[in-house]
Amino acid sequence: MENVEQQSIGLIEALHSTPARRYLSDSPIDDEILWEILDAAIRGPSGGNSQGWAWLVVKDQAVKNQISEWYREGWNQAYGVRRSKILEGEDAADTLGPKNYLSAEHLANHIQEAPIWIFAIQRNTASSTSPRAGSSIYGAVQHLMLAARAHGIGATLTTLYAGHEGDVKQLLGIPEDALTMALIPLGYPDRGRWSQPKRQAVDEVTHWDRWGQQNQR
Numbered sequence: 001m002e003n004v005e006q007q008s009i010g011l012i013e014a015l016h017s018t019p020a021r022r023y024l025s026d027s028p029i030d031d032e033i034l035w036e037i038l039d040a041a042i043r044g045p046s047g048g049n050s051q052g053w054a055w056l057v058v059k060d061q062a063v064k065n066q067i068s069e070w071y072r073e074g075w076n077q078a079y080g081v082r083r084s085k086i087l088e089g090e091d092a093a094d095t096l097g098p099k100n101y102l103s104a105e106h107l108a109n110h111i112q113e114a115p116i117w118i119f120a121i122q123r124n125t126a127s128s129t130s131p132r133a134g135s136s137i138y139g140a141v142q143h144l145m146l147a148a149r150a151h152g153i154g155a156t157l158t159t160l161y162a163g164h165e166g167d168v169k170q171l172l173g174i175p176e177d178a179l180t181m182a183l184i185p186l187g188y189p190d191r192g193r194w195s196q197p198k199r200q201a202v203d204e205v206t207h208w209d210r211w212g213q214q215n216q217r
């Protein structure tokens with residue numbers, strides 16, 4: 001397990017060094033630390049400061065085991081069936097790449113071992129047709145993952161359980177009107193580094209004044 005001391009780094013450095021961390025140890029996370037992470041998450045933005053969120057912390061192993069089965073089902077449908085093509089670089093639709101595929105596969109097989117799971121839940125969304133239904137919680141989810149990173153705790157925003165959204169809601173007693181927007185497994189990283197995530201270059205994805213006007217800098 002990597003050094004778990006609180007990491008004192010600048011905000012910009014943290015933004016540049018917080019990839020998805022999917023190799024997690026099962027070492028427990030202190031409740032005080034968990035509380036601090038949640039207290040940072042709820043500082044995130046929501047439309048009109050509506051704060052229509054709820055954070056459901058799961059420690060119950062039986063619950064994690066059940067939902068991890070549903071997660072693996074989602075993994076197999078979306079990615080498992082394309083395994084050899086992705087690993088051989090022959091899947092034109094793949095955006096993960098072999099290294100991230102293997103880390104995501106590892107998480108799929110071990111997600112139930114992460115000591116803490118947090119479901120990010122948004123109220124009054126179950127019958128929403130808004131394409132922006134999740135926009136009032138994902139900022140807070142990112143706060144949560146950055147606060148975890150400040151404590152040396154790794155996280156990944158996941159959704160592959162969502163083929164069983166109704167089952168998850170029933171198992172956890174989540175109100176009808178709500179939807180889970182993400183499951184964030186948390187744990188101290190076992191492998192990997194706080195490295196800069198690879199992305200398309202800024203100039204390739206930025207437009208100035210009008211769509212298509214690029215490379216203005």
Ligand SMILES: Cc1cc2nc3c(=O)[nH]c(=O)nc-3n(C[C@H](O)[C@H](O)[C@H](O)COP(=O)(O)O)c2cc1C
Binds near residue numbers: 156157158160197198
């Ligand atoms: C909406 C959404 C859903 C995601 N679902 C999953 C998931 O179910 N499982 C997983 O391992 N990663 C999931 N991810 C994480 C992405 O794969 C990750 O953010 C992306 O590959 C970039 O990773 P990096 O920051 O390490 O480069 C999801 C991310 C988002 C934003």
